Amino acid sequence: MAESCLFCRIVGGEIPAEEVFRTEDVLAFRDISPVAPVHVLVVPLVHHDSLSQLEDAELAGKLLLAAVEAARCENLLETGYRVVLNTGRDAGQSVGHIHAHVLGGRALEWPPG
Numbered sequence: 001m002a003e004s005c006l007f008c009r010i011v012g013g014e015i016p017a018e019e020v021f022r023t024e025d026v027l028a029f030r031d032i033s034p035v036a037p038v039h040v041l042v043v044p045l046v047h048h049d050s051l052s053q054l055e056d057a058e059l060a061g062k063l064l065l066a067a068v069e070a071a072r073c074e075n076l077l078e079t080g081y082r083v084v085l086n087t088g089r090d091a092g093q094s095v096g097h098i099h100a101h102v103l104g105g106r107a108l109e110w111p112p113g
Ligand code: AMP
Pocket: 006, 015, 017, 030, 031, 032, 033, 034, 041, 085, 086, 092, 093, 094, 095, 096
């Protein structure tokens, strides 16, 4: 755990969050400032700064499958959803702990801004 990391502190229960589900590898919780009717974040329990630092292929697969599970939990499989991993400054990554956004519940525009 990185002590100053916001999402490590959420994983550790130090900062409250609205959990969607938790496995032995990942935590899914609601984004505090949702940009869509459904906005869930999926994070590995273990700290990695971003997708660029993630070398564990098994964990990468689990993260992606957990994003699908979050979509399933939120009844998005039929209507569709978007999975976004903002990585680095130009992508607007604001929290340095890898996280997948799962967005849905409305028609999403493309391309993103
Ligand atoms: P990003 O900009 O891709 O790094 O995404 C970080 C996300 O974390 C943003 O959508 C924020 O709204 C969200 N966020 C920040 N703090 C919290 C928090 N305490 N609980 C839940 N989501 C948060």
